[in-house]
Amino acid sequence: MSLLESIGGMIHSAGGYILPFLFVLVIVVFVHELGHFLVGRWCGIKVTAFSIGFGPELFGFNDRHGTRWRFAAIPLGGYVKFFGDSSVASTPDGDAFASMSAADRSKSFHHKKVWQRAAVVAAGPIANFLLAIAVFAAINMAYGRxxxxxxxxxxxxxxxxxxxxxxxxxxxxxxxxxxxxxxxxxxxxxxxxxxxxxxxxxxxxxxxxxxxxxxxxxxxxxxxxxxxxxxxxxxxxxxxxxxxxxPMGPVAAVTGAVSEIWFIVERTGAYVGGLFAGTESTDQLSGPIRIAQVSGQVATAGIVALLNLAAILSVSIGLINLVPVPMLDGGHLLFYVFEAVRGRPLSMRTQEFGFRIGLALVLMLMLFTTVNDVLHLVAL
Structure with missing residues (x-):
């Protein structure tokens, strides 16, 4: 089958792929960003924007706390933007950083203590793991094993x-x-x-x-x-x-859910280790195109199967975000470790350089997985 035929077939059945894909992705992204949002608010940080997706806003509203809740045109992720951020990657606004008033500093993300910033950043991946536990446990209780x-x-x-x-x-x-x-x-x-x-x-x-x-x-x-x-x-x-x-009661259901998550984490680690050792192939890395395709195929098995996929994807998103690469949550946490050890944050220039490197790595990974997805379509 040619590439054009493959893409044409996917477009023809776009509803069957895209809607389940958006259902799964929006749930996972929303829960991840909600983790950042809730802990940020708990730490007294002002949230200026909560976005599902990137790019132009399709629709949204402002809440009574001044947060803009928005749904954007490119729903391949999301972000929470805190007061004092210059970008959606939570980089500090260097121009306004030093000139903030005491009142503004009290609600700025970058003026909070290092443990508070670390808690806010870690809350996203933790929320993903909690979502997976909730979904797996609910399925276990409803259907047993x-x-x-x-x-x-x-x-x-x-x-x-x-x-x-x-x-x-x-x-x-x-x-x-x-x-x-x-x-x-x-x-x-x-x-x-x-x-x-x-x-x-x-x-x-x-x-x-x-x-x-x-x-x-x-x-x-x-x-x-x-x-x-x-x-x-x-x-x-x-x-x-x-x-x-x-049959599984609440305790057994949660225990089974945690065991399932640990297996996913364990096997993911083994796969990544195999990539570096040369014993695993990179053709199994998937991007948004193949995830959309899988979502559509899984959706034919029913809502339970689709929720199960959402839980698996949630674990994967949580793990990816913990990788210590700037731009990802793990990169921010790495910076905070350095700050805690040194007693002061890394320089703005160092952080900016790190974020640029991280952005390049993330973009290269996205490009590589997209090429993998296209090659997969051609092979069908």
């Missing part, structure tokens, strides 16, 4: 599992010391560990047997693009007695 017992029904001849000595009817007890209670969890760990030796404990005829198996790397073309997956060559149990539905 249906699992397939991690019992092996059959093996592919010559596959990684058969070579490692696994047998039909083996029950997987743990992987690398981590207890396994479902075939889904077994699949998830294996699929994200291609080429990595895994230490398994399986129950066989009432006894525990220790084995080491290395998932084979398979590159599969999926609706979401090429996926590099680890595979053992096993089939799960087809016995109805091995299918169980586990």
């Amino acid at each position: 249906q699992i397939l017992v991690p019992r092996i029904d059959a093996l592919v001849e010559g596959g990684a599992a058969a070579k490692a000595g696994l047998r039909a009817n083996d029950l997987v007890v743990s992987i690398d010391g981590r207890a396994i209670d479902s075939f889904q969890e077994l699949q998830r760990i294996v699929s994200t560990s291609p080429g990595t030796p895994l230490k398994l404990v399986v129950e066989r005829a009432g006894k525990d047997v220790d084995l080491t198996v290395t998932p084979e790397l398979k590159v599969l073309q999926t609706p979401f693009g090429k996926q590099r997956l680890g595979m053992l060559g096993i089939q799960g149990s087809r016995n109805p007695a091995d299918v169980r539905n586990i």
